Amino acid sequence: MIEANELTKQYGGRTVVDHLSFTVRPGRVTGFLGPNGAGKTTTLRMILGLDTPAHGTATVNGVPFRTRSRGLRHVGALLDAGQVHPGRSATAHLSALARSNGIPLGRVPEVLREVGLTEAARRRVGGFSLGMKQRLGIATALLGDPPVLLFDEPINGMDPEGVLWVRGLFRRLAAEGRTVFLSSHLMSEMEHTADDLVVIGRGRLVAAEPVAGFAARSGRLGVLVRTPQPAQLAALLTAAGAEVAPDRAAGPERLRVTGLPADRIAALAFEHRILVQELTPYGASLEQAFMALTADSVEYPAGEPR
Secondary structure, three states: OEEEEEEEEEEOOEEEEEEEEEEEOOOOEEEEEOOOOOOHHHHHHHHOOOOOOOEEEEEEOOEOHHHOOOHHHOEEEEOOOOOOOOOOEHHHHHHHHHHHOOOOOOHHHHHHHHOOOHHHOOOEHHHOOHHHHHHHHHHHHHOOOOOEEEEEOOOOOOOHHHHHHHHHHHHHHHHOOOEEEEEOOOHHHHHHHOOEEEEEEOOEEEEEEEHHHHHHOOOOOEEEEEOOOHHHHHHHHHHOOOEEEEOOOOOOOEEEEEOOOHHHHHHHHHHOOOOOOEEEEEOOOHHHHHHHHOHHHOOOOOOOOO
16 A cells, blocks of 8 residues: 655745645555646655655555665566666666565566566667567566556557556556556556546645546536437537537537536427437546646646647
């Protein structure tokens, strides 16, 4: 379990993490989300004892991580896949870490096999692709067989096969009762992988809850409508206060409607003799919820297109 209590950190007079509290529980994959500059990496560094908070505490299974003498047996982490000496081989890198953490050297080929790097074990890391470096970073995190794992953007540079493999790995690790905490900018991956979310903006907590609950908070529940008279129905529903957009992926006869429930849409269509062939309620996507709930926390918003 990871517990953050009132974590606060400043750099140069600027507060980047602001009285942040949350809990990451074992047996679940917890996603860590926030706009760029929200303080995610700084928070992970404070959990690992790499940065010292100005206020508050972070503990792993009840104690500060920096008090552990053989850290890789307690927490495995991937913060930056590039922080490996480029002249070393994957085997040499992992072997050095194994010796310093009292881990049997037989564990090195095991984790290389698990991440699919057996054939590249003797190659210099400087020649690895980004995806291979990410796999090596994951192998490093797994080396001590720890109960707690932290990953910062672990699928950057991964090909589709690698993404599927990582997704399955995280689910398996959580099913084994481990605590899995990962940050990512890819909402689709969080939808497929995470059970819970911790969302921050400008260093403050926005939400800490299951994925489904967070998605529902955006209030963007809608109805998918199919009709042979899309223009007439769209005008009618818009006049009634709904937001209507064509579902371009599904064809011109399908509309996405928000702001009116399905029974009200059906009643309006019936009153105006407009044929409706489908009414399917749908929930907000995780991406929609994230954008809606962190809109005020974006530090560097993009300008309007010209």
